[in-house]
Amino acid sequence: MLELVVAHGVRPAAMERALRGYGDGIRRVADTESGWWRSDVIEPVLRAGKPFGMVGELTATFATELVPLADRAILALYHGHQANAWMRNIFEGVEMALASAGLHSRLEHPPAICFLDLTGYTRLTDERGDEAAADLARRLSGLVQGTSGRYGGRPVKWLGDGVMFYFREPGPAVRAALEMVQGATNADLPPAHVGLDAGPVLFQGGDYFGRTVNLAARIADYARPGEVVVSHEVVEASDGGGVTFSEIGPVELKGVTGPVRLHVAHRST
Numbered sequence: 001m002l003e004l005v006v007a008h009g010v011r012p013a014a015m016e017r018a019l020r021g022y023g024d025g026i027r028r029v030a031d032t033e034s035g036w037w038r039s040d041v042i043e044p045v046l047r048a049g050k051p052f053g054m055v056g057e058l059t060a061t062f063a064t065e066l067v068p069l070a071d072r073a074i075l076a077l078y079h080g081h082q083a084n085a086w087m088r089n090i091f092e093g094v095e096m097a098l099a100s101a102g103l104h105s106r107l108e109h110p111p112a113i114c115f116l117d118l119t120g121y122t123r124l125t126d127e128r129g130d131e132a133a134a135d136l137a138r139r140l141s142g143l144v145q146g147t148s149g150r151y152g153g154r155p156v157k158w159l160g161d162g163v164m165f166y167f168r169e170p171g172p173a174v175r176a177a178l179e180m181v182q183g184a185t186n187a188d189l190p191p192a193h194v195g196l197d198a199g200p201v202l203f204q205g206g207d208y209f210g211r212t213v214n215l216a217a218r219i220a221d222y223a224r225p226g227e228v229v230v231s232h233e234v235v236e237a238s239d240g241g242g243v244t245f246s247e248i249g250p251v252e253l254k255g256v257t258g259p260v261r262l263h264v265a266h267r268s269t
Contacts, residue, residue: 029074037062084205091202091210110198110237112173113213114153114165115220116144116180118190121161136189143183151176156208162192162220166208170198170230171239174265177228178243185226195220196230196265198237218253219262232261242268 005015037059045054118140124132137158144163148154153167153176167173177194184192197219199212215231223229235245244266250259 033070080205084207084209087202087204087209096211109169110212110233111201112153112167112170112196112198112234112237113201113208113216114167114173114177115159115162115195115217116165116177116192117159117162117194117220118184118192119225120190124190139187140184140189143187143189144180147180147183148176151179156206164208164213164217166201169239170196170234170237171241171243173198174228174230174234174238174243175241178265178267181226181228191225193220193223193225194228195223196228196234198231198233215253215256215260218256219260222251222253222262228265230263230265232263235263244268 002012002015006012041058042055045058046052118136121136124136140163141158144155144165148165148167151167151172152169153165153173156164156166165173165176167176173196177196181192181194184190195216195218197212197216199210199215201208201210201212203209219229219231229248230245238245245263246266248262248264251262253260
């Protein structure tokens with residue numbers, strides 16, 4: 001395998017990084033599987049006072065009947081994730097090539113991608129436990145589902161400490177973001193911060209891909225608690241209704257080539 005990829009011009013160090021990723025991912029799968037088997041099979045058998053030999057019988061059944069099915073399921077999941085990841089690379093590569101050739105024209109009415117994150121979510125759940133985390137997720141879901149829907153958007157996926165949204169238009173997306181940030185405060189949730197970008201996206205497998213998605217996520221990382229930070233593309237495509245923008249200036253964002261013009265959105269007074 002190594003000889004083949006090196007023969008096609010892949011650097012050995014890059015392949016080593018990929019192999020470490022394979023190993024770490026598979027180890028996590030095995031550890032999760034082992035923990036499930038211990039907590040849901042071995043421990044209940046022993047607590048019930050049944051002979052340990054029953055564990056051996058169950059293990060033999062699992063190995064002969066369930067493992068082959070699990071192997072196929074894991075491989076199918078891997079290929080599904082692989083297809084999405086590779087398509088994302090292809091789409092972003094085409095975008096970069098078009099931009100370099102001066103052929104990447106901007107959409108007149110681009111959609112917007114929004115990332116909302118809760119500040120301090122991980123620390124809060126560590127301190128208060130899983131039940132508090134589940135309650136927080138439930139309240140956040142209730143807040144963002146209704147608000148995004150009123151402004152022509154919808155949650156795409158949940159990210160543990162936040163949510164990714166798709167909006168048909170940037171202007172309503174900004175107003176929704178401001179309302180959600182304020183709503184998080186009113187609902188006694190951890191402070192929210194938002195990043196927004198507007199531009200072309202690729203939809204596949206229930207998810208959105210492309211430079212617009214990546215940039216929105218990086219902007220959200222940059223935003224401070226309580227802020228809605230947007231790209232210049234969002235400002236130019238917004239209808240201005242009830243919102244003003246103050247420019248931060250060109251900012252270097254992690255994982256993004258070149259400085260990005262950013263603005264903070266505010267409700268009009």
